[in-house]
Amino acid sequence: MFGIFFPAEGGGAPTPVTVDEYTSVQCIDAGTYTNISSEGNPVSSTETYHQPVQRHHPIVAPQPQVELTTKAIVSRQAPPWKATAIVNGHVTRLDLADYRGRYLILFFYPQDFNRVCASEINALSDRVAEFRMAQTEIVACSVDSHLSHLAWGKLSRQDGGVGNPKIPLLADPTHxxxxxxxxxxPDKGHSLRATYIIDKRGILRAMNMYDTVIGRGxxxxxxxxxxxLYSDETEEAVPADWSPSHQGQ
Known part of the structure; x- marks a missing residue:
């Protein structure tokens, strides 16, 4: 039977009390504590009692996993779209179907008023004639509104804008x-840098995705x-590092 020991009155040896005899609550002075012995032997102590230190570990809620799904598959019809765009400084509506008969580059970028994005749009705008000579149009797209596109297009390149670009800026505010x-x-609220090449029949022929910190070549x-275009015309496969100068080789 367990024994409970209390200091004796007057400072003598602790007095053992059995559980059966222990019928009332008694106080213990702050300098000592009670020992409970499973052997029933009187054991006393004058060690200082230290309050246990409670350590609290914050509970971190698990972060939801971001799931990316796509309807865009190379060699199949590109997902259709219709949306508002800024073309030559004017608000208009564009439809993917309008580009049938020519190649189209759908050029996703994260957001307006971004230094890397501006460098890409400006580089494309400067060379748009080369793409049109190759039977190709370019449409740049972000999740910004057409009003944001309009303001960005009016801002000069020196001030971080795109200075009335020669390619349409497609608005996708609904994502x-x-x-x-x-x-x-979804966790960022904008898109990756991504490039999709859609051919004359509306078939997706190529796509590339990049982290947001990398500008494209x-x-x-x-x-x-x-x-x-060369493969379409000749029905031949194209090897690594092919360039137009390799035609006929």
Missing amino acids: SIAKDYGVLL IDELLRTIKAL
């Missing part, structure tokens, strides 16, 4: 186009277009 093409980052994009 529907970005979702269909699998480029939306215009030379490689133009080379890819010319390689696809």
Whole structure:
């Protein structure tokens, strides 16, 4: 039976009390504590009692996983879209079907008023004539509104704008186009940098995705277009590092 020991009155040896005899609550002075012995032997102590330190570990809620889905599959019809765009400084409506008969580059970028995005749009705008000579149009798209596109287009390049670009800026504020093409980052609220090449029949022929910190190379994009056109015309496959100068080899 367990024994409970209390200091004796007058400072003598502790007095053992059995559980049966213990019928009332008794106080213990702050300098000592009670020992409970399973052997029934009187044991006393004058060690200082230390309050246990409670450590609280914060509970971190698990972060939801971001699931990216896409309707865009190479060699199949590109997901259709209709949306408002800024073309030559004017608000208009664009439809993917309007580009049948020519190649189209759908050029996703994260957001307006971004330094890297501005560098890409300006680089494309400067070389748009080369793409049109290759039977190709370019449409740039972000999740910004058409009003944001309009303001960005009016801002000079020196001030971080795109200075009335020569390519349309497609508005996707509902994120529907970005979702269909699998480029939306829901936790960020904008898209990846992504490039989709759609051929004359509306078939998706190529796509590339990049992290938001990396600007894209215009030379490689133009080379890819010319390689696809060459393959369409000759029905031949194109080897690594092919360039238009390799035609006929």
